[in-house]
Amino acid sequence: MVPLSWFIGLAVVLFMIGAAGVLTRKNIIIMLMSVELMLNSVNINLVAFGHYHGDLRGQIFAIFTITLAAAEVAVALGILISLVKQRRIFNSDELDSMKG
């Protein structure tokens, strides 16, 4: 039996890696992948807690999170495609036409 704290530890580490990825990487696709990492760490948390409490709520929540993560990425990639078509931009530091 793996103790709960191991799962939480894994989730926290994964979340940190994801957050660091979003904040430090420039390529927009890598940033989106890092967001996926963060969302997956949430899923680990939810399923682990659900198992710990002995109810299904955590697993149900995780399924919804997976679905919404897919929807979110679909919208983000759609916007990225039109950005690339219009301005050939792949990196977040080129998004600098608006200031103030």
Add this chain to the structure above:
Amino acid sequence: MMIGINDILAILPELIVAGSVCVLLLVDFLIGKENKALMGYLSLAVIFAAAIATWSMTRSGSLPVDAFNGMISVDKIAVFFKVIFFIATALTIMLSLSYIKDKNINLGEYYALLLFSLTGMMITASSSDLLSIYLGIELMSLPIYALVGFRVRDGRANEGAMKYVILGAFSSAVMLFGISFIYGLTGTTEISGIAEALRSADAQPAALGIAIVMLVAGFGFKIAGVPFHMWAPDAYEAAPTPITAFMSVAAKTAAFVVFVRVFVDGFAPIVEQWQLILTVLAILSMLVGNTVAIAQTNIKRMLAYSSIGHGGYALLGIIAATPEGTSSVMFYLLVYAFMNLGIFGVIVMMNRDKSGGELITDYTGLAKKNGALALVMLIFLFSLAGIPPTAGFMGKFYVFMALINEGMVWLAVVAVIFSAVAAYFYIRVIMLMYMKEPEREFSYARPLSVLIVITISLIAVILLGVLPDRIIELAEKAVGIL
């Protein structure tokens, strides 16, 4: 567990909107490129039908209705907020009818996305579980990401939408991480169950504090509270003007429902823990929103910062953490919806200009050329600045009263000082309109639908400022004071 007829009836308004959008998307194929306004009229009809369904629920006297095993709870607060969403979405659609034709983005999907977003807001308003709140918030946000980037030929629009969607996804991941810890610590995601668990626990673990900070970050992003506001000015500038109005009014209001549900209701037993965090968020929002707005040259960016500041004021009612505070927030957001939609209506009228009426200097000398339009703008600006006898003053007044009755006089004083700072940049626009000579000819778009929006907003701003009692009474009844 079975889904019964009562569950279906409880979410009937949401089902009407969600179902009709799917039909509308099919109808869209049958409508020619020139007649897309028909989609707008049909959307208005859908909102009207949903409003009737909501209204009939309040008639039957059976509120609050609980459904889906505690996922959904339709109470009077939910109905009040839904009315704000209906008004905001309907007025946005009316602003859009001519605007999207002018900007060459006359597509049926525009209205469908707006209605999907409305569905998300309605679900958020009647949620009583973190899962349904999360689903509602995301269903609200995803169509708005697409709407911000709707002018695909405009590089600015794509850029604003990209920033918004990355930061939005990041913030919802942070929020979800907070939610997962709340679930772990309390063993439930139901709001009432969370309150119960927190009340019966004798010691609060440190992880709870971290979870609360993460929730504040996630929801604070949705209301564009400082320091989670970075996306707001860019997204507001990039979006089509009616969508800017929609985001600043409806999306913000929906996020405040979450604050009412999760913080005021769910976290009621640990009020000291979150009060301080939200106070910092509110003060920073008022400070940054109202001071950075002074430096703006683009009126949409200026209104973005003004909207950040208004988010700070509305948060004060949440910080009071009393039923009175909640009712003051509800009234404030209703008032804010009318005055902000009104001023964006004026901006939409100016969009025939080269710069699209987006620069503050575009309004130089407007009073000499079109006195009526300048007067209308003056009233909306006075209302945003909170000058009596407009509705903006009454809204601020009730929020500050709720704070003072809770003994947080110092916070009310700070807020009043910031609203004096805010008056400066609103009155600067008035000064440009009235004190300067016009440098050029103005050309306006004056479609009937935009004029109707401006008229409705104007009447509401004046009526709510002079006779707010009836609406205040409704809000107080909703939270159970009366």
